[in-house]
């Protein structure tokens with residue numbers, strides 16, 4: 001692979017992308033396909049896992065299909081779910097996922113597969129992707145961000161760029177260095193514990209809601225499903241810090257229908273825990289920089305929608321960079337990116353925040369899902385009507 005750390009890094013690029021997962025690798029791929037010279041760096045290892053369950057919304061699957069990488073996800077052994085089941089207390093709602101063209105259902109690939117596939121596509125398109133490399137500072141010129149300072153094998157390197165894209169996640173160092181303002185802040189959040197199980201069906205995503213409780217299962221690669229539970233952060237602090245396995249089992253035990261579904265299935269480990277963090281939206285761009293993915297817009301994981309937002313945001317920001325480099329007014333090009341992103345956030349965040357507060361009333365959860373469904377339709381329409389054909393390599 002050409003994304004090894006020991007390959008050379010050039011002294012300057014059109015664009016440097018910090019972070020090379022859902023948002024960063026996609027952005028690097030799209031910009032390289034447009035003929036720009038791109039460097040993407042990530043401080044973690046190529047193909048490594050990250051803290052996340054794996055659900056993609058239909059629009060996320062559509063993006064992978066349009067970009068020509070969905071087949072690699074299929075070949076990686078990702079099952080396709082054709083049904084989503086919601087248990088709201090004693091009420092049951094089953095939804096058949098309609099097949100639309102190549103999007104034949106819902107895919108939930110492990111991040112080890114998804115992020116690696118996107119990195120490979122970026123490298124195939126001509127981007128330099130370097131793992132084990134950290135961005136430690138930004139370069140400035142005449143009031144603009146003009147490159148990055150990297151730590152490569154213990155040495156500092158300065159790399160010039162016409163634009164720096166922060167795709168570096170919730171605790172974005174790029175956002176910190178440029179002083180990006182927080183333009184919206186949520187209050188509610190939920191904590192999550194998940195683990196991997198075998199012996200569950202591979203064609204259905206299941207969600208269980210109870211009074212102040214949530215849990216579910218999502219089929220993924222290698223015949224496994226991710227089983228997750230949500231709880232209030234204070235409950236998490238009180239019960240889960242010592243033993244997340246016990247805390248997960250205790251939450252499942254409170255949802256008898258979920259207990260019945262898990263009968264005969266077996267936990268194969270891989271426990272991960274997330275203590276919760278309220279959602280936010282940050283200023284999306286400034287002179288010579290922009291933020292994409294969680295770096296600029298983060299929602300509670302109960303939405304299972306951050307990866308899809310990252311894949312849509314990547315195309316919005318890549319369009320803005322390419323248009324401005326081609327001579328369009330920078331404020332107009334990046335303003336459009338920020339407006340579209342903020343409109344997606346405005347549709348998605350209110351219902352997600354209500355669900356994340358784990359309300360006692362099932363009616364609140366159900367109506368919030370109806371609202372989320374409208375947001376899912378809107379983002380699908382955005383892709384179909386606003387995004388052009390994507391050049392393959």
Ligand SMILES: Cc1cc2nc3c(=O)[nH]c(=O)nc-3n(C[C@H](O)[C@H](O)[C@H](O)COP(=O)(O)OP(=O)(O)OC[C@H]3O[C@@H](n4cnc5c(N)ncnc54)[C@H](O)[C@@H]3O)c2cc1C
Nearest residue numbers: 019022023043052053054055135169293294304305306307
């Ligand atoms: C518990 C949990 C469950 C979730 N489940 C789902 C789900 O089912 N579906 C879904 O769509 N979303 C889910 N999400 C959200 C999803 O994980 C994120 O929205 C998604 O990972 C965002 O992608 P990203 O590329 O923006 O950021 P990230 O995936 O966070 O990637 C950022 C990368 O930048 C790197 N980086 C950071 N700083 C630097 C630096 N200074 N130099 C170099 N590299 C740097 C990091 O190491 C990281 O690899 C979940 C999140 C959590 C916490």
